[in-house]
Amino acid sequence: MKTIERRVRAHVIQTLHRTAVAPSVAETATTLDIPQSDVVEALHSLADQHRLVLLPGTDAVWMAHPFSAIATDFVVYAAGQRWYANCVWDGLSILGIVGDGKLETHSPQTGAPIRFDVLNGQV
Numbered sequence: 001m002k003t004i005e006r007r008v009r010a011h012v013i014q015t016l017h018r019t020a021v022a023p024s025v026a027e028t029a030t031t032l033d034i035p036q037s038d039v040v041e042a043l044h045s046l047a048d049q050h051r052l053v054l055l056p057g058t059d060a061v062w063m064a065h066p067f068s069a070i071a072t073d074f075v076v077y078a079a080g081q082r083w084y085a086n087c088v089w090d091g092l093s094i095l096g097i098v099g100d101g102k103l104e105t106h107s108p109q110t111g112a113p114i115r116f117d118v119l120n121g122q123v
Helices: 001-020 025-032 035-049 088-100
Strands: 059-066 074-078 081-085 101-106 111-119
Touching: 001 025, 001 035, 001 059, 025 035, 074 088, 081 088, 088 101, 088 111
Parallel strands: none
Antiparallel strands: 074 081, 074 101, 101 111
C-alpha cells in the first residue's frame, strides 16, 4: 500500500500544482489505473500520517502542503495562474516551486492588504 500512497500523494500534489484544483477520487483512480477503494484507503492513510488533509467527513483533499484545495486568504499568482496557500510560508513555498510571482494576503489585525513580490527568486 505504501507504493499506492506515494503515487496518490504525488498525483494530488502534481494536479494541485498544474491546475490549482485537487483531483477527485474517481479522477485519481482513473489516472493511476487503480480501484477507487484503494485511492480512498490511501488518502485516509496519508491524512492519518499528516501528509495531506481531507475535508472533514469526506474523501476530498483539503490541502497538500504547500497547496490548499480551497480558497484562502493567501493567494499566489504566477505564470498566469492562481493558487491558494494555507499561510504566508506556504505561499512563498509555492512561488519557490513555480517561480516569480506574487503572494497577496492581508493583515489579520487591521485588514490592510499585504503583498509579497518574488522576482528572480528574491522576495
